[in-house]
Amino acid sequence: MKCRKCKEKAIIKLYEHNLPLCKEHFLEFVEGRVQKAITDFGMVRKKERVLVVISGGKDSLTLAFLLRKLGYKISLLHIDLGIDGYSEISRKFCEEFAHLYQLPLQVISIKKEWGKGIKELARETYKSPCSLCGLVKRYYFNKFAYENGFSCVATGHNLDDMVSALMANLLGWRISYIAKQTPVLPEEGKLKKRIKPLVYLTEREIAAYAFLQRIPFSRQDCPYAYTASFLKIKHLLNQLEVSSPGTKYSFYLGFLKNKQLFGEGKVTLRECALCGFPTVTEICSFCKTFRKEEVRNYAGES
Amino acid sequence: MQVKVNGEIKEVKGRKRVGEILEELGLNREEVLVIKNGELLTESEWVEENEEIEVMRVVSGG
Known part of the structure; x- marks a missing residue:
């Protein structure tokens, strides 16, 4: 298989675009998609300070790598969830990444703040670890961005995350959540703007980019990931994607075009x-x- | 050939294309990368009986 652009040997085929690409043109493609998302949705300008929330996984580290490469002013924030046997490794990857690319990193440790980790806190508060994790992350990254003068918070949500969340919320007809599945959530008072610059990229594309750029990332799964219904929906959408390439992309673009049907989400x-x-x-x-x-x-x- | 899937070694018989190997192992091409000697392979690439490849899962949950 040859690269559509230069006829060199292709290393990946992007089925949704029917596009085989060599390494050089694939890297260029990914960088272009991120810049396009930032421009299309007016996410951020180069003079603004962006707080990138990193977990140690491929998506958030690749996001930080790309924003840095594209010339944005970024700082990193990692929230150490205190999950034994998991959080130590995640934190190590974040610290190594910050060191490798000379980026400022702040770590908020849940154990340090509350004396125990997410698992124990979830048990005590009768919440699922996933919903507590989401609550804790959203609260701390917004608070940190607000108190430290960042213009926005960037997260590593990708196309697969967006379409699976959209589908899950459609299945449950959670209208106010559906309206929020946009690439930008605007600033409102002390709530900082949230941006998702990887929204035009699939997990496979992000993983391939991270692999080709030799970005060290943690491959471990969160021990609670199996409880997340999004994961089952991701698999179903990927089955549809194979039989009909482009399904995820057109589903999401269709939502953006028709999102007013679900109200403002305000x-x-x-x-x-x-x-x-x-x-x-x-x-x-x-x-x-x-x-x-x-x-x-x-x-x-x- | 030997196929390493998330650290686990699986045996696949014969010379096959990457796409056929994924199908045989029940893996969705959207959810994996296939690597040989540090290079990414497309689904149309051939893998010889005596070669080793790695399949990296790319789906993250939670």
Whole structure:
């Protein structure tokens, strides 16, 4: 198989575009897709400071690599979830990456903040580890970005993440969540803008890019990943993708074109009575989960 | 040939194309990369009986 652009030997075929590419043109393709997403959705300008949230996995590290390569001003944030046998390895990859590419890295350790890891906290708060993990990450990366003057937070969500979340929310008709599956969530008060520059790339493309650029990333699966329904939906969508290449891409572009059908996804935000960060209720989910005593005291006072 | 899938070695008989190997192992081409001697292979590439390849899963969950 030959590269469509230069007729050299192809190293990958992008079925959704019916496009075989050599290494050089594939790297160029990936970089172009990220720049296109940033431009198409007005994500960020080169003079702004971007906080990239990294987990140690291929997507977030590749995102940081690409943003750096494309000339954006980035800093890294890693949230150490305190999952024994997993988080130590994830953190090590983040620290190695920051060192290798000379990027500033901050680490927030959940064990240091709360005395225990996500697994124990999930048990105590009667939440699933996945929903608690999401809550903790969203709270801390937004707080860190707000307090440290970043213009936005970039996450490594890719096309597969977006379409599987979209499909899962469609299956459950969670309208307000469907409306939020956009590549940019705008800034609102203390809620910093969130951007997803990998939205035009599949996991396979990102993994291939990371492999070709020799980006060291953790290949371990989160021990709780098997509980995530998104994973099952990802497999189903990938089966459809093989029989009909381009399904994921057109599904997502179709959503972007028709997203007004699901409303603006806008809710009225106010500041949490305890921490001051944005919430739809009087006290935010983070405080309700982690500051139970303060919540009780507040309820007693008011 | 020997096929390493996430650290586990699997035996596949005969000279085959990458796409056929993935099919035989029940792997979806959208969810893997296939590597031989540090290079990526497309699904149309041939793998000889005496060669070794690695299949890297690319789907992350959670």
